[in-house]
Amino acid sequence: MKKRSPLLLAIALLGLLLVACEPADDQADEQTPNGEPQPQADQAEAGDALHEAFEDYFQTQLERNPLRATFQGDHRFNDRLAITISPEFREESLALEEQFLEQVRAIDPDRLDHQDRLSREIFLREREQAIEGHRFPSHLLPLNQFRNFGNTLAQLGSGEGAQPFEDAEDYHNFLGRMEDFSTWVDQAIDNMREGMERDVVQPSILMERTRDQLDAHVVDDPEESLFWRPVSELPDDMDEDEAEGIRDAYRETIREVLVPAYARLRDFVDEEYLPETLEADGMHALPEGDDWYAYMVAQTTTTDLSPAEIHQIGLDEVERIHGEMRDVMEQVGFEGSLDEFFEFTAEDEQFYVDDPEELIQAYEDLRERVDEAAKALFDLTPEAEYEIRAVEPYREQSAAGASYMRPAPDGSRPGVFYVNTYDLSARPLWAVESLFLHEAVPGHHFQIALQQEQEHLPRFRQFGGNTAFIEGWALYAEAIGPEMGMYEDPYQYFGMLNAELWRAIRLVVDTGLHYHGWSRDEVLDYMYENSAVGEARAVSEAERYMAIPSQALAYKIGQLEFQRLREEAEEALGEDFDIQSFHNMILRNGAVPLDILEQEVQRWVEEQQV
Known part of the structure; x- marks a missing residue:
């Protein structure tokens, strides 16, 4: 089966010119810094530009990170994996972060309502942190016992995770992911070899655990593989010829592609990587480890x-x-x-x-x-x-x-x-x-x-x-x-x-x-x-x-921050403090950075005091 590329090789530039829409009837004018009312149409235009940038970024990341899409219930890209540790992917990622940072930074926060200003602040912070993170060579440490992409694939391929196995297309999709995993393995080995040259390596005990995890997927009979489980439970209404074709394809892919990939990575870890692993157990021993x-x-x-x-x-x-x-x-x-x-x-x-x-x-x-x-x-x-x-x-x-x-x-x-x-x-x-x-x-x-x-x-x-x-x-x-x-x-x-x-x-x-x-x-x-x-x-x-x-x-x-903010809110509001309202305010905003959480709690307290 011919599959689409796991990478987007061309990234379109995104425009800032948007058509203003009519504001909602209950939308109040916000105040500009000089105290004058902010025109609603102007606010709506800026908000539209902001949300289009957010959605463009989100959609781009789903396409570039198909697993993220799968876990979020978007099954358009279930036939592929992104090789996120490759030089090409990392270069594209940095360019995207810089592009969207500048695009959203150019939108005037004074033209936005409160929730949009909050989203803008969070988005810019995330882009800035991602750009800063590119200076550190995390791609040279692609594998350990806790973050083992082989385990992630196994969880998906077992039929008990986010990957659906409901019809023939679903089964064919995962064949593509098994093939892409083999490509990921080769890139991971290349990266770890570079890491060995640059002294960016894992502690030995972690890689011993990882080797054993990989070994669990090296089997002689494809039907003994965890990846065979969905095949052993094909839908009852599937055409028998289709079902037999899927069984044949999985036997071949598990035997000829998947198991050799796990074995290749296991052998590399055991024979080449383990002798060069870190003697120390912490990041301080890595180049720029303290800053990292x-x-x-x-x-x-x-x-x-x-x-x-x-x-x-x-x-x-x-x-x-x-x-x-x-x-x-x-x-x-x-x-x-x-x-x-x-x-x-x-x-x-x-x-x-x-x-x-x-x-x-x-x-x-x-x-x-x-x-x-x-x-x-x-x-x-x-x-x-x-x-x-x-x-x-x-x-x-x-x-x-x-x-x-x-x-x-x-x-x-x-x-x-x-x-x-x-x-x-x-x-x-x-x-x-x-x-x-x-x-x-x-x-x-x-x-x-x-x-x-x-x-x-x-x-x-x-x-x-x-x-x-x-x-x-x-x-x-x-x-x-x-x-x-x-x-x-x-x-x-x-x-x-x-x-x-x-x-x-x-x-x-x-x-x-x-x-x-x-x-x-x-x-x-x-x-x-x-x-x-x-x-x-x-x-x-x-x-x-x-x-x-x-x-x-x-x-x-x-936890300490949640407890502190609740205690301060209780002290400020006294008998007017409502625990359900407090929890609702926190949960409706989603997982915001802790300093922004503090601002939101203070804002909520002030609203309750009016």
């Missing part, structure tokens, strides 16, 4: 906090949370030290199950209770549903304890709360309530599903956002559990504290690794000394921080 990490910290947290400041915040929060844990020890009558309490909660059999299905059921048992309790704090909830599933076996060993996948915007697929059932001795039951609030309701499912249902937002905001807001909200959702009647069991409250402690520890160890030069073993020692964590999770988390620097900072920094 500082950039990532600023981008992740959307604050001006330095790595050193964040490290100290983490140390202070660990100490505070330890104090609250000692209160729980007193409540349950535990006699001993905090370390002994950690050992007790980590090892006592009352806190564990023997069957993965029991762990999944523990989360299912919470669903109705949590959904009902959320009504007191939220009257704006998503239309999309969510499911609870176990993490797939091929990625469970290195996956996080839980995660969330957004629903399809068209309603064809629900959100998914993934629970990791690997090594049940590391999955204590006292973590169930806090994890549910974080990943499902009112955490990620409420925030992410609601955001993409806000049709008043431009699509780059509907489907975009920043980690500090997204993960900060989810940790804030854990913290409001007592207001929802959760954590009545002191051990569940300990679970919430332990989850919060874990995020505080992340501030310490992520900056420890990448700024202060800690080793993986020093990170593990700090975790064991300060938390109730099993070895499997400690190792998985430590290696996650090594693989995706700065991402772990988002949770606690975001």
Whole structure:
């Protein structure tokens, strides 16, 4: 099958001349800086120009990043993958960012209404950050155990992800993606060889994990491949000749294209790359590593906090949370030290199950209770549903304890709360309530599903956002559990504290690794000394921080900001503070940068005081 190119080789210049439209009847004139009314037609013209630029950018990015389109329910490009790490793609990307930055910057913010000014500010910031990021050679580090494109393809190809397998066209589309993956593999190998020459390489332990993940997809019989699953479940109404053609095509592509690509990448990692990997465990050891990490910290947290400041915040929060844990020890009558309490909660059999299905059921048992309790704090909830599933076996060993996948915007697929059932001795039951609030309701499912249902937002905001807001909200959702009647069991409250402690520890160890030069073993020692964590999770988390620097900072920094802004709003409004209205205002705006969130909360408070 002949496929379209994964890259757009020509990019059209976008015009600024637009026809003004009639404003809505209820649209009020805004004030210009000199106090004179802003003409509505002028405002509408500027707003139209802004939204056309947003939509042009969004559509361009969907075409250039077909996987992004698939995950957003746009199936026009399901037959291809973009080789985003290629020199040509990166060059085009930089040119696009510069082009749209200048185009949107040229639109006068004084001619826009409030929401459009907000969108313009966010868009410009994102373009500026993307341009700055091009100075750092992230394309030379295309692969690790946490961000493994081979795993992403496997999740899609298993039939359990965003890739549809409903008719013959869907099946033929994924054949194209398997072929493009082979091209991606060759580019990744070229990039990693260049990285070896420039000393831009991964730590060895990460690549050992990655090698094993890749090896899982190297099979002798195509029908033993995870990629065969959709073929084994062809639609009943498919013509038999068509079905047989699909079976033949998948056997050939898996055997001749896909498995050799995984084997080629596995062998390269094992034979060439591992001997040249980084002896240190953090970014400080890379060329320009300190500047690179500082950039990532600023981008992740959307604050001006330095790595050193964040490290100290983490140390202070660990100490505070330890104090609250000692209160729980007193409540349950535990006699001993905090370390002994950690050992007790980590090892006592009352806190564990023997069957993965029991762990999944523990989360299912919470669903109705949590959904009902959320009504007191939220009257704006998503239309999309969510499911609870176990993490797939091929990625469970290195996956996080839980995660969330957004629903399809068209309603064809629900959100998914993934629970990791690997090594049940590391999955204590006292973590169930806090994890549910974080990943499902009112955490990620409420925030992410609601955001993409806000049709008043431009699509780059509907489907975009920043980690500090997204993960900060989810940790804030854990913290409001007592207001929802959760954590009545002191051990569940300990679970919430332990989850919060874990995020505080992340501030310490992520900056420890990448700024202060800690080793993986020093990170593990700090975790064991300060938390109730099993070895499997400690190792998985430590290696996650090594693989995706700065991402772990988002949770606690975001949560602290949500809590601070709510406290200030409550103090300013007193009895007039309405928690549902507060939450509605935050969720309707989507995942904005934290400093912009502060401006929006202050604006909302002022509106409530009128």
